[in-house]
Amino acid sequence: MPVAVIGMGCAYPGAWGTDELWELLADGVDAIGDIPESRYDTEEFHAPDPGTPGKSTSRRGGFLDGLAEAIGPDAFPAEEFGVEPREIADMDPQQRLLLLTARAALRDTGLPPGRHAGSRTAVFVGQSHSDHWDALRDRGLDTLDLDSFSGSHQRGLLAGRLSYAFDLRGPSVTVDTAQASSLVALHLAVRSLRGGEADMALAGGVSLVLGPAANVMLSRAGALSTDGRCKFGDATADGFVRSDGAGVVVLKPLDRALADGDRVRAVILGSAVSNDGRAKDRLTDPSREGQAAAMRWAYEDAGVVPGEVAYVEAHGTGTRIDPVELGALTDVLGEGRPAGHPCLVGSLKTNIGHTEAAAGVGGVIKTVLALEHGTVPPSLHFTTPHPAVDWDALPLVVPTRSQPLPSQDGRPVIAAVNGQSISSTNVHLVLAQAPRTPGTGHRH
Structure with missing residues (x-):
């Protein structure tokens, strides 16, 4: 059963809203900047040597301008969302940001x-960490109360906040599969709609970089970029940069959306989730076999020949994962592909950094916008193709300037979004352009 995307909202570095996000992408903007002093003292936690205990090599990231003005205690519209004023101080800013989104x-x-x-x-939303809870706990156990418990300690309250705020009565689930969280949330939302347990669904995720701990750990693991750039697919790729983000899509079964006169922005044809299991040496390693399995299962679910896919929004971190992911894409997308029909592949992370639990839904929003505009925006920081990738096998093409989506002989263009995580979870989502029918306009 196809599922329609009938609404989207987002907040990413350089873009409060989907129109601003598309403008940023089309213009090839790099939204990465220095870590604001309001987050933490970068000098205290910085060292150029990645092996320095308690220090990070990175001073940069992707941050939401005007975050305090949008969700600060004096600005956040608490009453509108059923939040008591006394709750706000202990309420995770991620909850506040996701409510607005x-x-x-x-x-x-x-x-x-x-x-x-x-x-x-239904509500399915991803969250993978809570810097705010760490700060509350470190303040002292004698300061913690029920507002701290519900506002930050219990991650399940993230989904519950949305269901309560908008009086939504379907399933309400907070998802944590690390960096794949929001894309898995979309997969679960699609399943919920197909199974008839919900008539409509909100799906997405949120992530805010509020403290230094994760930066320190990731830096010591060699995962962070030394120059603050995600160089997806490039020979110089040396890590990612952490960023703020939130994204939510509204989903409904396609036949119902058309009958209701909703505007259909794109269609989700299918999806799948896999785990690598023991198909690798270490738990945290990526697996070409595991990613390829999720891709194949997603195309089976969608009823799509992989060779028909015109564009893939990759997980695309600019790390050692890239050759593994691009290898899996080569293994799968070559099946049934006509000669002379390359597949475009890009990464939102090259513009805004890695938004972790909000990364997958950001990729979906970018892909929906690309399908609507008939254009794939450029992927940044790609100059020398990574030598570990067999670029001629498919071939895969990373666009360094805006390119039109290939014509499909009058049929809707097919695209996909790929995700994976340190938890060994892989997820793949298959989308198509909205059907061109009289029933796709707004209903008022």
């Missing part, structure tokens, strides 16, 4: 506010 996604459907109250609408 979900509201934007619901507004994007064109339906009146409150239209979905009391409905069988």
Whole structure:
């Protein structure tokens, strides 16, 4: 059963909203900057040697401008979301940001506010860490209370906040599969709609870089870029850069969306999730076999020949994962592909960095926008193709300038989004352009 994307909302570095995100992508903007002093003292935690205990090599990241103005205690519209004023101080900023993003996604459907109250609408959202809880705990156990517990300690409250705020009565689940969290959340939302346990779904994820701990650990593991750039697929790729982000999409079964007169922005044809199991030496290693399995299962689920895929939004971190991911794509997407039809492949992370639990949904939003505009925006920092990738085997092409999506002889263009995580979880989502019918406009 195809599932329609009928609304989208996002907040990523350099882009509060999907229109700003597309402008950033089309213009080839690199939104990475220095870590703000309001987050933590970078000088205290910085050292050029990645092996320095307690230090990070990175002073850069992707950050939301105006975050405090949007979700600070004096600015956040607590009453609108059913939040008591006393709760705000202990409430994880990730909860606040996701509430605003979900509201934007619901507004994007064109339906009146409150239209979905009391409905069988599901919520599946990803979260993989909570710097805010770490700060509350370190403040002292004698300062913790029920607001700390519900506002930050219990990650399950992230999904619950959205269901409560908008009075949504379907399943409500917080997903943590590390960096694949939001894309797995979309997969689960699609399954929930197909199974009939929900009539509509909100799916997405959120991540805010508020403290130094993860930067220190990732730096010592050699995962962070020394120059603050995600150089996906490039020979000089040396790591990623951590970033803020939040994204939410509103989903509905396609036949119901068309019958209701909703604007269909794109269609999810299928998806799949796999785990690497023992198909590698270490738990945290990537697996070409594991990623290829998720891809093949997703195309089977979608009823799509892999060779028909015109564009893939890769996980694309700019790390040792790249050759493994590109190898899996080569293994799968060559099946049934006509000669002379390369597949474009890019990464949002080259523009905004790695938003971790919000990365997958960001890739979906980028892909929906590309399908709507008929254009794939450039992937940044790609100059010398990585020598460990057999670029001629498929071939795969990383666009360094905007390129039109290949024509499909009048059929909707097919695209995909790939994700994986340090938890060994792999996920693949298959999308198509919205059907060109009279029923795809906004209903008022």
